[in-house]
Amino acid sequence: MIDFFLNQEQRMLREMVRDFASNEITPVVSELDEKGEFPSAIIAKMGALGLMGIPFPEDYGGSGMDYVSYSTAVFEIGKVCASTAITMAAHTSLGMTPIYLVGTEDQKRRYLPPLASGEMIGAFGLTEEGAGSDAAATKTTAIREGGEWILNGGKVFTTNAGKAGIITVTAKVLEDGDDKGIGAFIIEADNPGLKISPPEKKMGWNASDTCQIFFEDLRLSSKQLLGEPAEGFRTFLKTLMTGRISIGALSCGTAEGAYRAALNYSNEREAFGKPIHRFQSVGFKLSQMATEIEASKLLVYQAAKKYDEGHSVVREAAMAKLFASETAMRTATEAIQVFGGYGYIKEYPAERYFRDAKVLTIGEGTSEVQKIVILREILKSLDRAISF
Numbered sequence: 196m197i198d199f200f201l202n203q204e205q206r207m208l209r210e211m212v213r214d215f216a217s218n219e220i221t222p223v224v225s226e227l228d229e230k231g232e233f234p235s236a237i238i239a240k241m242g243a244l245g246l247m248g249i250p251f252p253e254d255y256g257g258s259g260m261d262y263v264s265y266s267t268a269v270f271e272i273g274k275v276c277a278s279t280a281i282t283m284a285a286h287t288s289l290g291m292t293p294i295y296l297v298g299t300e301d302q303k304r305r306y307l308p309p310l311a312s313g314e315m316i317g318a319f320g321l322t323e324e325g326a327g328s329d330a331a332a333t334k335t336t337a338i339r340e341g342g343e344w345i346l347n348g349g350k351v352f353t354t355n356a357g358k359a360g361i362i363t364v365t366a367k368v369l370e371d372g373d374d375k376g377i378g379a380f381i382i383e384a385d386n387p388g389l390k391i392s393p394p395e396k397k398m399g400w401n402a403s404d405t406c407q408i409f410f411e412d413l414r415l416s417s418k419q420l421l422g423e424p425a426e427g428f429r430t431f432l433k434t435l436m437t438g439r440i441s442i443g444a445l446s447c448g449t450a451e452g453a454y455r456a457a458l459n460y461s462n463e464r465e466a467f468g469k470p471i472h473r474f475q476s477v478g479f480k481l482s483q484m485a486t487e488i489e490a491s492k493l494l495v496y497q498a499a500k501k502y503d504e505g506h507s508v509v510r511e512a513a514m515a516k517l518f519a520s521e522t523a524m525r526t527a528t529e530a531i532q533v534f535g536g537y538g539y540i541k542e543y544p545a546e547r548y549f550r551d552a553k554v555l556t557i558g559e560g561t562s563e564v565q566k567i568v569i570l571r572e573i574l575k576s577l578d579r580a581i582s583f
């Protein structure tokens with residue numbers, strides 16, 4: 196990625212992840228995609244290399260690095276295999292972050308080390324059948340009974356759920372019949388009240404695991420409440436803010452992978468006696484792709500760097516996610532065009548990048564939702580300017 200953002204340690208991490216992706220993932224990426232096979236062995240190796248808990252302190256088993264480092268790693272993995280990258284990103288940004296942000300010391304010590312080592316996989320369930328963009332419309336309930344919480348309801352589209360050791364979820368907290376707001380809870384996978392569907396069959400991200408989960412009188416001890424009972428939604432908004440940086444990084448990786456494939460192909464493929472990039476209409480596609488990818492990387496690194504410096508990055512993360520995901524989709528579409536008929540054939544990589552790109556404009560907030568978030572932030576500064 197963009198070198199001036201990276202210090203020596205981050206450059207070394209980038210080289211290590213690049214080598215790992217090229218040696219361990221490239222040889223099997225098509226097979227994983229075709230079979231829809233979860234990359235368990237790869238994730239175990241990534242855990243051993245410290246890649247499953249990059250931005251968390253060493254004290255909790257993490258690598259003690261930051262979001263610039265983490266974004267770099269997601270980008271490098273995403274360039275080669277979006278399914279592996281989303282497994283890592285959902286685990287880190289969504290599975291681990293809420294526990295790190297608001298967990299008790301006991302919860303952090305219990306869950307973060309096995310998650311960071313990759314021994315356990317994390318997942319996060321916010322979306323419901325009737326609560327996607329409107330996530331506050333959650334119908335899942337948590338009722339306090341004695342010292343326990345009883346959850347009923349369920350979540351859809353939960354990445355990693357079928358492979359997870361823990362799933363953090365939101366639920367409407369009801370106490371004595373009163374709605375107290377949305378709380379967050381940690382569910383261990385062996386809880387008998389948890390049911391998990393078979394993995395969804397998807398357009399792309401085929402080797403990642405996406406399931407529905409159901410709670411039927413699922414009992415949790417008070418120790419499984421994450422943060423204050425009514426603070427769950429706020430926690431998840433913060434979680435999504437950091438998650439959007441990682442989806443931005445994954446989008447840059449997907450775009451870069453598609454662009455590199457198109458660039459190489461345009462050099463090898465000849466028509467009318469010359470490489471096709473010598474036709475301006477093909478060459479300009481490459482110029483456009485390269486420029487948009489560079490701009491996307493700048494937005495992602497800006498958000499990551501500001502977050503590492505302790506700022507709230509609601510606006511920056513939404514802009515990075517919006518622009519990078521749309522860039523990934525445009526780039527992957529143009530890459531198919533550069534490949535011509537071969538772009539439509541599975542033997543060539545452009546087709547997989549195209550299928551993997553679309554969901555980037557949907558997950559962790561659709562493009563429309565990012566625009567709502569950005570507009571809200573812009574108008575806040577307008578309010579400040581007017582009142583000043």
Ligand SMILES: Cc1cc2nc3c(=O)[nH]c(=O)nc-3n(C[C@H](O)[C@H](O)[C@H](O)COP(=O)(O)OP(=O)(O)OC[C@H]3O[C@@H](n4cnc5c(N)ncnc54)[C@H](O)[C@@H]3O)c2cc1C
Nearest residue numbers: 319320321322327328329352353354557558559560561563
């Ligand atoms: C492969 C995959 C993995 C996922 N992983 C997870 C996960 O791990 N955890 C999790 O909780 N969720 C996950 N999701 C869910 C994802 O975050 C939601 O699909 C997404 O937020 C959109 O919600 P929805 O599908 O209900 O669409 P809807 O909210 O129904 O939106 C449908 C359309 O209406 C538009 N729309 C809705 N409201 C507005 C508005 N106010 N203004 C303008 N347009 C609007 C949307 O932009 C969209 O175009 C995943 C989804 C997929 C496909």
